[in-house]
Amino acid sequence: EVQLVESGGGLVQPGGSLRLSCAASGFTFSSYDMHWVRQATGKGLEWVSAIGTAGDTYYPGSVKGRFTISRENAKNSLYLQMNSLRAGDTAVYYCARDHGSGYIDYWGQGTLVTVSS
Amino acid sequence: EIVLTQSPATLSLSPGERATLSCRASQSVSSYLAWYQQKPGQAPRLLIYDASNRATGIPARFSGSGSGTDFTLTISSLEPEDFAVYYCQQRSNWPPAFAFGPGTKVDIK
Numbered sequence: 001e002v003q004l005v006e007s008g009g010g011l012v013q014p015g016g017s018l019r020l021s022c023a024a025s026g027f028t029f030s031s032y033d034m035h036w037v038r039q040a041t042g043k044g045l046e047w048v049s050a051i052g053t054a055g056d057t058y059y060p061g062s063v064k065g066r067f068t069i070s071r072e073n074a075k076n077s078l079y080l081q082m083n084s085l086r087a088g089d090t091a092v093y094y095c096a097r098d099h100g101s102g103y104i105d106y107w108g109q110g111t112l113v114t115v116s117s
Numbered sequence: 118e119i120v121l122t123q124s125p126a127t128l129s130l131s132p133g134e135r136a137t138l139s140c141r142a143s144q145s146v147s148s149y150l151a152w153y154q155q156k157p158g159q160a161p162r163l164l165i166y167d168a169s170n171r172a173t174g175i176p177a178r179f180s181g182s183g184s185g186t187d188f189t190l191t192i193s194s195l196e197p198e199d200f201a202v203y204y205c206q207q208r209s210n211w212p213p214a215f216a217f218g219p220g221t222k223v224d225i226k
Binding site: 047050094 | 149151153155160161162163166167172173204206208213214215216217218220
């Protein structure tokens with residue numbers, strides 16, 4: 001059974017940093033592209049970043065230069081380093097597996113990040 | 118940048134009725150479009166990919182159609198568990214871009 005378990009969320013001050021982790025199990029982690037997607041309370045889904053099996057990374061303009069996605073295949077783990085956090089980054093952050101063709105077929109349950117003073 | 122719009126924002130229907138949800142892209146995405154369902158407090162679930170292919174385990178009452186810029190998700194007969202928010206997502210220029218639509222809420226009339 002595919003499982004994705006996020007951790008590392010919490011309360012952080014504006015301008016601060018936070019590192020999210022995602023523990024993957026039930027599939028060959030190294031063979032899949034992975035994503036982070038966020039959702040502010042009561043709002044829609046926003047794609048945050050992705051990393052390919054070769055370590056290639058992708059970001060939307062809203063987080064480029066502030067967020068860094070990485071993976072550690074030996075530990076079946078995905079990470080998101082978030083720097084220079086803003087109030088607008090407050091959201092539930094989901095770790096997600098790419099279906100293999102640019103869609104998401106498995107999602108974690110999410111971890112809440114709150115940016116506030 | 119391809120922008121997705123969804124209509125209507127809210128669809129109020131009764132169980133057993135047919136639901137028709139629309140997703141429009143600002144430029145052609147070919148057939149590279151997916152639909153997701155999200156219930157309150159839950160992560161999204163992939164329903165349809167490549168415009169018309171049902172994901173594993175998705176009931177046959179869910180169907181997708183369209184290509185280019187106009188897409189439709191149809192739920193042939195609403196079950197109580199189908200009342201949720203539905204998002205479309207395009208991957209035509211993936212990598213590097215990946216985008217969701219704003220969502221359509223299907224609620225009980």
